[in-house]
Amino acid sequence: xxLLVNATGMPNSRSNWLTVHAVVVFGFLYxxxxxxxxxxxxxxxxxxxxxxxxxxxxxxxxxxxGAIWESVAxxxxxxxxxxxxxxxxxxxxxxxxxxxxxxxxxxxxxxVLLPLILPGIITGLSLLMLFARVQINLSLLTIVLGHGTxxxxxxxxxxxxxxxxxxxxxxxxxxxxxxxxWQTFWxxxxxxxxxxxxxxxxxxxxxxxxxxxxxxxxxxxxxTLPLEIWGRLRRGITPEINAISTIIFVFSLVAIVLWYxxxxxxxxxxxxxxxxxxxxxQGD
Amino acid sequence: xxxRAYRAAVTIxxxxxxxxxxxxxxFLMFCYSFWSVSASxxxxxxxxxxxxxxxxxxxxxxxxxxxxxxxxxxVTLFSLVLGYPLAYFLSFHAGTRKDLYYQLVxxxxxxxxxxxxYAWKTILGSEGVLNTLLQYVHLTHRPLEFxxxxxxxxxxTLTHIYTPFTFLPIYAALERIPRNLxxxxxxxxxxxRQTFWxxxxxxxxxxxLAGATFAFVLSLGDFLAPALLGGPSGIxxxxxxxxxxxxxxxxxxxxxxxxxxxxxVVSLLFLSExxxxxxxxx
Numbered sequence: 001x002x003l004l005v006n007a008t009g010m011p012n013s014r015s016n017w018l019t020v021h022a023v024v025v026f027g028f029l030y031x032x033x034x035x036x037x038x039x040x041x042x043x044x045x046x047x048x049x050x051x052x053x054x055x056x057x058x059x060x061x062x063x064x065x066g067a068i069w070e071s072v073a074x075x076x077x078x079x080x081x082x083x084x085x086x087x088x089x090x091x092x093x094x095x096x097x098x099x100x101x102x103x104x105x106x107x108x109x110x111x112v113l114l115p116l117i118l119p120g121i122i123t124g125l126s127l128l129m130l131f132a133r134v135q136i137n138l139s140l141l142t143i144v145l146g147h148g149t150x151x152x153x154x155x156x157x158x159x160x161x162x163x164x165x166x167x168x169x170x171x172x173x174x175x176x177x178x179x180x181x182w183q184t185f186w187x188x189x190x191x192x193x194x195x196x197x198x199x200x201x202x203x204x205x206x207x208x209x210x211x212x213x214x215x216x217x218x219x220x221x222x223x224t225l226p227l228e229i230w231g232r233l234r235r236g237i238t239p240e241i242n243a244i245s246t247i248i249f250v251f252s253l254v255a256i257v258l259w260y261x262x263x264x265x266x267x268x269x270x271x272x273x274x275x276x277x278x279x280x281x282q283g284d
Numbered sequence: 285x286x287x288r289a290y291r292a293a294v295t296i297x298x299x300x301x302x303x304x305x306x307x308x309x310x311f312l313m314f315c316y317s318f319w320s321v322s323a324s325x326x327x328x329x330x331x332x333x334x335x336x337x338x339x340x341x342x343x344x345x346x347x348x349x350x351x352x353x354x355x356x357x358x359v360t361l362f363s364l365v366l367g368y369p370l371a372y373f374l375s376f377h378a379g380t381r382k383d384l385y386y387q388l389v390x391x392x393x394x395x396x397x398x399x400x401x402y403a404w405k406t407i408l409g410s411e412g413v414l415n416t417l418l419q420y421v422h423l424t425h426r427p428l429e430f431x432x433x434x435x436x437x438x439x440x441t442l443t444h445i446y447t448p449f450t451f452l453p454i455y456a457a458l459e460r461i462p463r464n465l466x467x468x469x470x471x472x473x474x475x476x477r478q479t480f481w482x483x484x485x486x487x488x489x490x491x492x493l494a495g496a497t498f499a500f501v502l503s504l505g506d507f508l509a510p511a512l513l514g515g516p517s518g519i520x521x522x523x524x525x526x527x528x529x530x531x532x533x534x535x536x537x538x539x540x541x542x543x544x545x546x547x548x549v550v551s552l553l554f555l556s557e558x559x560x561x562x563x564x565x566x
Contacts, residue, residue, distance in 0.1 A: 014476065018373040022385070025370045028444065029392045032403035035413055036395075039406065046406045049416035093298035100291035102299075111302050117498065117553065119505020121522045122546050125529060125538070126309030129316055149305040152298070172285060181290045210396045212508060217529070226398050233402060233512065242406075245399040252394035260387065274452040278494045 033249070040242035058239040068244060071228035078144050078224055079208035085148030086204050087197065090155020095189075097156070098163040113157070113279060115150040120213025123150050128217045139220035146214045151204045157279045158203075162196030195262070202259050203276075206252065310546070316539035325533055335540035345524065345541065352520040355439055356504040360450075362443040363499045364492065367451035371491075372484075375458035386455070389448050397445060401509050404441045408432040408513070433515025441513055442503040449502075450495035457491025458484070489563040497556040501549050521545065 039046050043053025062068060093112055097105070115123045127146050128138075136142060170192065174184040190197075212226040219227055225248075229241055318331045339345050374385050392400070407413045410427035418424040430436060461484060469479040507522035514520065521541065528538030 015373075015377045018369055018377055021369045022373045025366045025447065026388060028366065029389070029447065032400050032407060032444065033392060033395055035407055036399065036403040039413075047409055047412040047416060049413055049420050089298045089301050092294040095294040096291070096298060099286050100295045102291075102295055108299060108302065111306050112298070114306070117501055118549060119502055119522065119545065121505050121507055121525060122313075122542050122549075125525070125542050126313045127305065128529070129312040129535070129539070130305070130309040133312060145305065149301070152301070156298075168285075175285065181287065206394060210398070212398050213506075216526075226396060229398055229402070230508075233405075237402070237406065241399075241402060245396065245402075248399075249395050253391070256387070256391065256394060274456040277449055277498050278453045278456065278491075 036242050037246050037249070040239050040246045042239055046237050046239050046242065058243040061238075062240050062243045062247075065240065067223075068225070068228060068240075071223045071225045072244075074140055074222050075209050075225040078140055078147060079205045081144045082147035082151055082208040083201050083204045085144070086151040086155045087201060089148075090152045090200065091159050091193075091197070093152060093156045094159035094163055097160055113153045116153040116157075116276065116279070120150070120211070121217070124214040124217035127214070131218070137220060138218055140222050140224075142218040142220065143215050143224060146218045147208045147211055150211075150214055151207060154204050154207065154276065155197075155200045157276055158196040158200035159193055161275060162193045166192055198262065199259065202255060206255065209248075313539045313543055313546075316536050317543045319536040321534050321536060327535065335537045338537060339540060339544065345521075348519060348524055349521045349541075349544070351435075352504055352522075355435055355442070355518075355520060356500045358439045359442040359446055359503040360496050360500040362439070363447045363450035364496060366443070366447045367495060368454055368488075368492065371451050371455035371458055371488075374455060375461075389451055393448050398508060400445060401441050401512050404437065404444065405432065405513055408437050408440075432513060433518065435514065435518045437513035437515075438510050438518045438520070441509045442506060445509075446499035446503060450499050453494035453498075454488060454491040457488040457494075461487045486563070490560045493556050493560045493563070497552060501552060505545055505549070 038051055040058055041054045041056070042048070042051040043055040043057065044051075096102075097109055102108075124146065127142070127149070131138065131142055166189075171184055171188050174188045175181070179187065210226060211224075212230060215224055215227055216230075223231065225244075229244070232238075232241060316327075317335055318333070320328045320330065320332070320334060322328050370389070374382055374389075378385050405412070408431040409415070410429060410432065412432065414431060415424070415427040418428070419426075465483055465487075466479060469483045470476075474482065504520075505522050507520060507526050510518050510520040510523050511526075514523075522545075525538045525541050525545075528534045528541070
């Protein structure tokens, strides 16, 4: 690239322009996050410039707010079970796509991936109609089923990508040496897929914690955190919402750092998020 | 090398789940779209095309659909305008800081979608951060009302949300371009501008298509940002569907609209994939 830059005759004009653009985009991406965090400490409420009367009161109010913490607990439960469902079906689905031939395989693949790119409202409403038809009352269970179904796509994508890179000869050796399929799966296949599986689990957990469009239609009496926040936004806004969002942001940052360290241990692991967007759109 | 039992064991459970929780629900949506609601608010299972007729004849439905497509198109355009040069900068000019910058683009994705939409609301409101800032520095004397509860607010928020998603596949596509192609282009006497237009841009088209499709489809179906920031003039098609499934209680009509959205999305995906195949050189 040195060559390219020098060849222009005006060495840095192009890269200067790009740098300014990048700064503007980063500013745009981080402005709301900065505002969110700053105003969680603002004594006079959300909005109003400059922020004044810095305080921890909103955090104090938040910690005493039972309804919020109940919804956090609900969200954590839903996300944990959604991870189990999505992995429990996504891992076999990836194995099936990699190793099995059956009629309608291409369509099956499309269907599994569809919820990834479909606006949540369609997934949510179609499931709502199903539950209404078979008279299942809406509850956290219906949300879990919705999240699990929508997020199988993430598990399948990640595990399938892992399988593509897997060295088949290890599995062959295991089978030749007398292990049965079940043993081979647990002792050879699964350990080799550890990284994509952990990555998928982390992503599914985060996406489920944040999910609102599908949950919106499947919610029963108990709220998940995003729906609890949604309900409060309609009643008026307080920095308490900034406070809980800030806390969750900090936790997410920790998760990213952990994931990043884990990921860099494996060479050439494709970036999970980019891969998801591409798979969602292009189906392969 | 894998036995029949093995293949059945990994194929049947996900297949069954997909049948029950995806295929059957989509089929139900299809059925509902031909039914109707009686005066006593029960679903009447008589098959007819009334809902689709309403979609075409009642202005508010197709006008809102067109407006939603307009909003989604603007979001896609702005996301590309913000995302492409950023991806290009990272891939070709960021040097050793590449990974750090990449993570910086990803991090906002970890902040809840709802929370980011809410943050924009606190920025754009008449008592919000931006208006009070403008008055504080005496640029304006009263709040600018068009900032919040307008299509502008919806486009801004959705652009903020989908820019990283648009960036990702473009960046991945740029990273996949063999650097010796770029060098060859230079060695053969092309200017950087020519190299960009003739080598880099064509090779990054698959990434652009993936990012654009993702941004368009997901912003088209969004109902949270318009409900939160759109006001009456920023209503989108999904908001109508939400009200049909809620207070207005007309599931069949809501199902018909959803099905049209589904058809639109699937045909866009199909189109995008065809184009992507055409543009990929590998």
